[in-house]
Amino acid sequence: MSHLYSHLNTAKNILGLYTGQIPFDIFLRQFFAAEKKYGSKDRKSISALCYNYFRLGTGCTANTEDQLLGGAFLCNNEPQLILQLMKPDWNDRITLPLAEKLALVPFVDPARIFPFIGELSKDIQEDAFSLSFLIQPKLFIRTRPGKSSIVKQKLQVADIPFSVIATDCLALKNGTKLDTILELNKEYVVQDFNSQRVGTLLPKFDNGVPGIWDCCAASGGKTILAYDTFKRVDMTVSDIRPGILHNLENRLLQAGIRGYKSIIVDLSNEKALSTIGNRQFDLVICDAPCSGSGTWGRTPEQLTFFRKEEIERYSTLQRTIAINVSRFVRPGGFLLYSTCSVFTRENEDVVKLITGQQPFTIIQSSLLTGYHMQADTLFATLLQRTASD
Template sequence: MREQTIMNQITGIIAGFDFSVPLHHYLKNYFRQHKQLGSRDRKIISSGCFSYYRCAKLFNRCSEEERLAYSFYLTGEKNLLSEYLFNKYSLTEKLLINERLAALQKSTSVLSFDDAFPFIRHLSEGIDANAFAESLFQQPYVWIRIRHGYEKRVADELLDSEITPVVTHKNASGFLPITSLTSLSSYLEGYFEIQDFSSQETLTLLPEKIMGNWWDCCSGSGGKTLMIANRFPEVNFLLTDNRVSVLENAQIRLRKAQVMNYKIQQLDLKKTPSFNNIFDGIVADVPCSGSGTWSRSPENMWNFDESKIDDFAKLQLNIIKKVIPFLKVDGLLLYITCSAFAGENELNAQMLSSDCNLTLIQQKVFHGYSHHADTMFGCLFRKNQ
């Protein structure tokens, strides 16, 4: 039976996955080694694995087949295998996730959110614990940010391609995860970037006008620089990261977006920088637990030790202490994490204020779980005399 064969593939992947690489990379390698699998089977297998890691912790007392069936049910995935399992376990369709969870609680042993997500006590103030936990069961939308001046071109191509956003907030549009966007000429030409809604919202922390020289000190592939340059094209940027590959990707993206006023430098902020630059502003999108993105990468929740929260908080504080000497007096520091944990967010903001001679202007948790997006934190500081 085809359904059983696919299920065996999924359970075999789960048994062999050791969390040493992201799940999507592991699946790509698996499919390269099993070229006999067709595209439809690959989609079902991928869906099954991600559904399992999103939900299966709730069903620790069940068999692997039951855990997969109930995980498919909670995530609302519909495919050949899920339909087979729904019929086998008499799972009737429910529209809302809380209705599906309630139905499972009546018929099987379901753990509480506290058991499935044992980090609730660490969440930042203002995060709705139940809403955040429920969001982990659903894959977020794919969000895009359109460059100024290219709105009509992108809209026309989306219309011609019969691609419709599920939702639009401000200048951001969200699409179902299965939507193919990277093959569009608008994307290839750099007219829009794929960037999560909450990530785009961090720009709202900046004042109406910024100028001068800015340092994107943990730049990754340049997403924050691209966003700021789109709004403030006169700003000059230095992008640094300790990974050559992401800096190469940043350069490709910046050129494609026609951003010219930048420099790129490989830099390890575990050491004190040796250059003499003084900046008007610094963007620090610091390394973090990534807990605000676990709905996209649910496998990371399975392998997470809560002691890492303190480790990341110390790393973040050390990075800021390394870069603050290069910020001019009255200069701005934009501190960003993709974490949902207070220790990396508002508690670290308090430490930064006291230890780094900074005045906190504003801070905000971006509740991505309300928008099918990532949950993030950002705060803006001004350097004192």
């Protein structure tokens, strides 16, 4: 049992060293790379303790050790060795419903887990959203066109459990290793359920090959989704970071996608957009840089380290980008604005600005909530430019 005390002390040490300057998963990798004495089981146990600590957000008033143990109790449904050692009464009750478990942990206030309730989009159920942080999100994948049957067959042969969420969407336990089972990007892409649902807002094009600009392309999830939806696309992708575009090019190559244009551009700089020229697009996809607050179930350290003033910084950047890129939508064309944020200032307020300053009409707007099914929460709005302006 001594190794359990060691795990607990190591977790406390890690939390004392972590300052939030880099993503916690990167910090953990660096820590364990320097500390070779920890085996894979040790790393998994220590990491789980830390992540469950962060899942309590700002709702915990206990010391570090009690918060670690409280996280292990509230965020698990199966007996835990560390609890059997230090909190056997909790361990005996670990399968109780969450509401009953919370009553046994008086130093956790579920209403304070998420620290920015006042900033939430109005349609979010505050209590359900806050409690969702105590449950690790699932791994969602989207099968590529024509690959659904073979992906399911390979998973069944490998005895990997999965749930069918939609025609091309499968849900698996978080952390499931698929790299030796399936061909990434060729047979499937890793994409959250609600990120996949953004595709339902894509407009219909009856004739020709639509000209599409994925202006904040990042890892290319929306780019691949557009190709899989429209089949034939005149695609332009851009990002401000050369390294990101390089990684995107490799990913698109794996996905069998070629013949697109790639541009490095700062979308917040109106003069820099001269590299686009006078071209206008049938569809501009603006998956804007944001707080990522709708995905913090996957990065729960943000509950502790994100600062409220960052919301306004992101909102200002989003407003600038949205107005700048909207000018490249042809009359009658479309702008798809999306974020993985739950904040009004990053979502509804930006759309209100677009429609107030540019000749756009909202076709469909959706707050894609995921907190009832261990998925991310996203926001997406499809706007159409007036045919003649």
